[in-house]
Amino acid sequence: DMEQLFSKTLTVSVRTRDCEERKSSIRITVDQSTTSAHKRSLCVKLTDDSDPYFLFNLSISEEDFQSLKVQQGLLVDFSSFPQKFIELLNLCHSEQDANCPRFLLQLCSQGPAPEGLSTLSVVETNAFKHLNHLSLRLSPGSDRDVKDYLASCLARLKEDKDALELRLKKTEDDLSRQLSCTQQ
């Protein structure tokens, strides 16, 4: 069972190993999945609407969260973590068009560009320093992950296209009906 908690396109500052930095529009999706044994896990997915091959993901189980909590000194528990994470993402989203955004998303890739692990960080910048609120290590999607992601994009896009075709048909019908009314 899968529930989508968040899906927005956010401005992310992407840093690759050779130190170049650029702003990218990256879609961040947060899903909560529950297995049949009532085990919950949180899935974080980064995709790029303009690059079908771009996919990073991370699945956080309750056990994964315990070590993340210790490592990063988090004070929330697993059940309230998703909400806090989404609050941080929304803070970044609300400030992303500002000149000097106080909250910023950074994606730093450790290895060579497409293969290595990448770290997504929520960074607050104040007058004194950069404060790291959260860092998550994401893995690049495998061929199979990307395949599944693209198949779901394709299905959604087909639905959109079918809906558009219906709307166009209806608009054309309206047009010709109204025209014939006028000409009578």
Next chain:
Amino acid sequence: DMEQLFSKTLTVSVRTRDCEERKSSIRITVDQSTTSAHKRSLCVKLTDDSDPYFLFNLSISEEDFQSLKVQQGLLVDFSSFPQKFIELLNLCHSEQDANCPRFLLQLCSQGPAPEGLSTLSVVETNAFKHLNHLSLRLSPGSDRDVKDYLASCLARLKEDKDALELRLKKTEDDLSRQLSCTQQ
């Protein structure tokens, strides 16, 4: 360098190992590619517009063709093979809605459904027997192949959708302009 020679949706009689047989609409694409060393090869691709994961392909180099020629007693050479193959596909296409099509495409899978090799055959049925005109052994696409195929589908569908959106916009503008003309 890649040139598309053929791409049509054809009715194929699909047989899996457990002997069930069903008719499927399968897109067959034939491309000719030329490498920088002027080596040509023929690429045959089977896809299913309703199943994003369905992909079989075969690449035939000039050397591959020589053994195919011997095995199946072909009388044409590599340069005229594509045209002859496409003639056979068009024969199947022209007869596919007939009650008893004389030419028929068969796809038989040897192994377990998604993994194994499959054989695509062009079979003529006359009053006396089934005549096998050509059999090609296709491999199921890897995750990477399917990924690339889906990315190209997605790009094409996006173009279609953008074109539809433009047309809808134009039709709506036309409608409101004609309406305002009428009301004056």
